[in-house]
Amino acid sequence: MTKGSVVNRCSFCNRSAEDVDTLVAGAGVYICDACVALSAEVIKNKPDGPKRTTPVWEGIDDDTLLAHLPRIDAIRHQVDDDLRCWVGEARRRGMSWDRVGEALGMRRQSAWERFS
Template sequence: MNRCSFCNRSADDVDTLVAGAGVYICNDCVALSADIIKSKPAGPKRTTPVWEGVDDDALLAHLPRIDAIRHQVDDDLRSWVGEARRRGMSWDRIGEALGMRRQSAWERFS
């Protein structure tokens, strides 16, 4: 089942889930993002990694969410590669697009 790549809620738990290239975003995360952009303070851009303000327990609790998103992205990439193959594209072209050799692309996705 597809999940929001930001909050990890399933498609059944949100009103709308918008698909991107390997990622999804729900209507609530879109609204939150819009609010953040609107209220962005003037000044230098944030350069601190997001985990700087996160305690150890919160960091560990977040790891499974990141892993679930990784699996979602991997599944989507497999779908895109499958469509490329269905269209008759060679493993050479697919590997080149992914920055790997033909053999590596074939081993990963065949």
């Protein structure tokens, strides 16, 4: 692997493509075969009752919360790398910094400073 190359990782468990059997790519996200299997099991055995989309903060102790932060940060870096690739492709296709900035909700200058 060359210096500066992007290593694709599962957006859920953060394992690299080299550490899994299959890594499926989506729009800026990836999921490995193990996480697909786990997701299928969760869906199959989902409990009845109200749906909750955010963590139950009261049920997470301080150490667990802190242990989760590096995983979130690693995924943030993966998303940033993916965004750079997508912006790079937009520029390779000749799209202006105005269009790129508009798509990202920022000014042309801000897009150029962040991605050039």
